[in-house]
Amino acid sequence: MVRKREKFRIFKRFLSERGLKSTSQRDTIVDAFLSVSGHVSTDDLYRLVNKKNADIGYATVHRTLKLLKDCGLAWERQFGDGYARYEPASEMAHHDHIICTRCGHIVEFANPRIEKLQDAVAKERKYIIFSHKLELYGLCPRCQP
Secondary structure, eight states, X not given: OOOHHHHHHHHHHHHHHTTOOOOHHHHHHXXXXXXXXXXXXXXXXXXXHHHHOTTOOHHHHHHHHHHHHHTTSEEEEEOSSSOEEEEEOOSSOOOEEEEETTTOOEEEEOOHHHHHHHXXXXXXXXXXXXXXXXXXXXXXXXXXX
């Protein structure tokens, strides 16, 4: 498992290789992002970061999230509502998502039978799969009538 300190090193090396500055504002944003669990939007992370440093602007949070994605430390997810959400990349096994279309609650899950079935379908059709995502949309128990 890659520790937070190593992830900071990866991020700083990524910035340096691209001629970008490593700033205390970016460090605050990266620290906050790597401390969250689950999925955060730019708005979510901005609110969290703003509590630590009110001088950090929304655009800085947005650009830093894009940099985290570009260097492989964040995964960007689109759940059909027009908002990008980010989750810290991890060595965790592949997982899929169930999304409530009313409240937006997201549940991560993994199911080996689904993975085997997807592999079988690809093999049957002579495809080589590089990646995939499975998203299920519906109403969570709290939002059901």
